[in-house]
Amino acid sequence: MNEMISSSPEETESLAAQWSAGLDQGIVVLLNGDLGAGKTCFSRGFLSGRGGKPEDVSSPSFALVNEYRTPAGKIYHWDLYRLEAHMDWSVLDLEEHLGDAKAFTLIEWPERHPDLKPTQSHTVHIEAINETQRNIRISENLASWR
Numbered sequence: 001m002n003e004m005i006s007s008s009p010e011e012t013e014s015l016a017a018q019w020s021a022g023l024d025q026g027i028v029v030l031l032n033g034d035l036g037a038g039k040t041c042f043s044r045g046f047l048s049g050r051g052g053k054p055e056d057v058s059s060p061s062f063a064l065v066n067e068y069r070t071p072a073g074k075i076y077h078w079d080l081y082r083l084e085a086h087m088d089w090s091v092l093d094l095e096e097h098l099g100d101a102k103a104f105t106l107i108e109w110p111e112r113h114p115d116l117k118p119t120q121s122h123t124v125h126i127e128a129i130n131e132t133q134r135n136i137r138i139s140e141n142l143a144s145w146r
Helices: 010-020 039-048 094-100
Strands: 002-006 027-032 065-070 073-080 105-107 121-128 134-140
Touching: 002 010, 002 065, 002 094, 010 134, 039 073, 039 105, 039 121
Parallel strands: 027 105, 027 121, 073 105
Antiparallel strands: 002 134, 065 073, 121 134
16 A cells, blocks of 8 residues: 655645556546545546646546546546436446556546446545645555445
8 A cells, every 4th residue: 555645736646647657557546535635636647647638637527527538548537426326327338448458447436336346446545634735545456445
């Protein structure tokens, strides 16, 4: 497990960029944390570390999923916050993205999907320490975040 302290949004982006640069395609990243903790900020850094433009990243809360194309491949960025845990998940193509070996899949609020258990994943938990500092913990290859 990796654990880091970030003192600013810019530092969170930098940490995420450094971490994501060493990952292989096909990885699913489960992003956990309270509202406003920095999940989307971490996603911006992730995209930057894969050669994309961090300014392209916005929270997909209303779009549900955003797709970014980078020199290192596609990145799917899901936000499940507005979805109900009891919904029929088969109406989404999330499962299809989880199996895409030539892409990365970032999922904010993965706990909203009770049956989501990707085999190759990293769980990123972001917790506010105070107004500016965040504790970022990364666990590798977990099938569940609970």
